[in-house]
Amino acid sequence: MITGKNYIGQTPKASGDKTYKTVNPKLNIENNTAFIDATEDEIDEAVNLAWDAFKIYRKVSGVKRAEFLNAIADEILVLDQTLIDMYMLESGLPEGRAIGERGRTIFQLRSFAELILDEQWRDNSFDAADPERKPLPKVDLRRTSIPLGPVVVLGASNFPLAFSTAGGDVSSALAAGCPVIVKSHPMHSGTGELVAKALLKAAKDTGMPNGVFSNLNGKSIEVGTALVKHPKVKAVGFTGSVRGGRALFDLASKRKEPIPVFAEMGSINPVVITPKAIEKHSEALATQYANSITLGTGQFCTNPGLLLTIDNENTQKFIDDLAQKTVTIEAQCMLHPNIKEGFMQNSLKVSSQRGVEIIAKIESEVAPNYAPSQIVSVSGKDFLENPKLQQEVFGPFSLVVKAKNETELIKIIESLEGQLTGTIIAEKDEYSGLHDIVDALVNRVGRIIFNGVPTGVEVCSSMQHGGPYPASTDSRFTAVGTNSIKRWVRPVSYQSFPKELLPEALK
Known part of the structure; x- marks a missing residue:
């Protein structure tokens, strides 16, 4: 009772x-x-x-x-x-x-x-x-x-x-x-x-x-x-x-x-996806990350809220596929009306910033406390120039950043606030060239994941769930x-x- x-x-x-x-x-x-x-x-x-x-x-x-x-x-x-x-x-x-x-x-x-x-x-x-x-x-x-x-x-x-x-x-x-x-x-x-x-x-x-x-x-x-x-x-x-x-x-x-x-x-949990990974596994990665972004209605502190890519002929196709897969997952209930209100306000704050393109969002009407998921995209240059794009959106939302090259990608990582997690998605033949990216991520996160998703936290002695401020x-x-x-x-x-x-x- x-x-x-x-x-x-x-x-x-x-x-x-x-x-x-x-x-x-x-x-x-x-x-x-x-x-x-x-x-x-x-x-x-x-x-x-x-x-x-x-x-x-x-x-x-x-x-x-x-x-x-x-x-x-x-x-x-x-x-x-x-x-x-x-x-x-x-x-x-x-x-x-x-x-x-x-x-x-x-x-x-x-x-x-x-x-x-x-x-x-x-x-x-x-x-x-x-x-x-x-x-x-x-x-x-x-x-x-x-x-x-x-x-x-x-x-x-x-x-x-x-x-x-x-x-x-x-x-x-x-x-x-x-x-x-x-x-x-x-x-x-x-x-x-x-x-x-x-x-x-x-x-x-x-x-x-x-x-x-x-x-x-x-x-x-x-x-x-x-x-x-x-x-x-x-x-x-x-x-x-x-x-x-x-x-x-x-x-x-x-x-x-x-x-x-x-x-x-707070944490937006950056995920670096290399061009080769997109080229070889675009559809599988889009499916995997659509599920991760919407898992638990996106109400996890390890939700992948920021995907970092290098712009090339395959990048936009991956982003479009990710967006469509995300918004076709049925809208889910959020924890409370206040959580839903915060989600709507913060997703609007990010999506309305200069240079941000809404790739896809659930347009149909949803029940009062259900979350319409959304994927948006921005260039690396615009991201670097606008700290407001690091706003955490607590819910099924992710921002994809298209860097012009690896140098800009590393600058983006180095510009980030402290995070709980960072993830790298890459192919085996790229390992030797990943050291700078790994070093940049490790300096900003408490846990770094390779070829996986950040959602899911193992309870064991080796787990680090914490990171540089404000994580x-x-x-x-x-x-x-x-x-x-x-x-x-x-x-x-x-x-x-x-x-x-x-x-x-x-x-």
């Missing part, structure tokens, strides 16, 4: 008078449950409870924390079709996507559980004492990583499960030993409450301290702002727009004690995979300590 209440640790509360409802985007109507915004007192209570819980939870063994994470996964599975139905009701996404995302959420939780069964993830190091060393004796030094403290996670609109209430940020922070306060995303607060109650049951059943997790509602920015400003919050996780992530980053930087904000934000606020860290746990810890060295007083990881 969905209550619409806030969960301050194990206690549901609803003392506020501001409410909102989620939307069924397919029917374009509000759902039934009214969710109550968290009040200032409830926010303060949740953070103070998390701070008290931190004093206990940071010392809970990795084995016990792993038991907790596995129990969360088990409880999410117990929700079964109830969770899937709520997910679809609030997102407009199909059942297959809901089931797949639930599977990824479960996998993430279990991956972190396995990671923390021993202490190797802390990157411990030991330098033994050498009292006989000349001219000065060497002291005993041991280094480990310890959790930062209470973490605030703001749920993502486009991943109601995998990047939200028990998603990657939450599971990695809990694995690290940090209590978490989630500000549930207002587009899928019902899904969030179901998952929050499953998580809280797992916490209670495994003996975790009350306050290790709280779930707060809030439609406007006030709740998130108050959480980030609270002096007992020590880090923030966010997935969303550049505007939202930058606002949080600035807010956290202005605190008396600045704290890290790990925000995964993320700190390109040294990933938001996906087991290495994402490193965002929530800091290093500490112990010098000349008696074994009895060392943390378990260093004994």
Whole structure:
């Protein structure tokens, strides 16, 4: 049963008078449950409870924390079709996507559980004492990583499960030993409450301290702002727009004690397609990329929003084919009326710029929250002269740039803002000539793909989901995979300590 209440640790509360409802985007109507915004007192209570819980939870063994994470996964599975139905009701996404995302959420939780069964993830190091060393004796030094403290996670609109209430940020922070306060995303607060109650049951059943997790509602920015400003919050996780992530980053930087904000934000994910690849595989590439551009209605942070080509006799045929294949794919529902409105505004901003040609778009009328896909094209010269063409369009949209030669192509890559991904499509006999393109792309992206599509993010230790700003606020860290746990810890060295007083990881 969905209550619409806030969960301050194990206690549901609803003392506020501001409410909102989620939307069924397919029917374009509000759902039934009214969710109550968290009040200032409830926010303060949740953070103070998390701070008290931190004093206990940071010392809970990795084995016990792993038991907790596995129990969360088990409880999410117990929700079964109830969770899937709520997910679809609030997102407009199909059942297959809901089931797949639930599977990824479960996998993430279990991956972190396995990671923390021993202490190797802390990157411990030991330098033994050498009292006989000349001219000065060497002291005993041991280094480990310890959790930062209470973490605030703001749920993502486009991943109601995998990047939200028990998603990657939450599971990695809990694995690290940090209590978490989630500000549930207002587009899928019902899904969030179901998952929050499953998580809280797992916490209670495994003996975790009350306050290790709280779930707060809030439609406007006030709740998130108050959480980030609270002096007992020590880090923030966010997935969303550049505007939202930058606002949080600035807010956290202005605190008396600045704290890290790990925000995964905007990206247009450039794809370089060589002339030979187009010549040999034009139709197959057009089909592959039409499917990638429209996958999930284009609502992925890794959507290929920018295709870079070199203009020749085959290029325009490829662009025309890509456009036709893209717009013949049936229009799909977007997450929310606000997402649809943003898509229409931003696609118009790009397509109306000087030199941009609309190659094809869905012209027929679509349902209220469905997205008419669009492919547009521009010359390399016009792209280089207009930074507005780097606007991210969140939805089924892609801009194809026609460079006059490889020199201009590399200039285009070097002019790009930071990106999550970059892709190269090329033939084997071109490999020896690709080094400059690879070097240019690597300097602008966090993950580089060869002969594939950027959509799809593998959850593993080698994944880098983050890149130079504005793709993320700190390109040294990933938001996906087991290495994402490193965002929530800091290093500490112990010098000349008696074994009895060392943390378990260093004994």
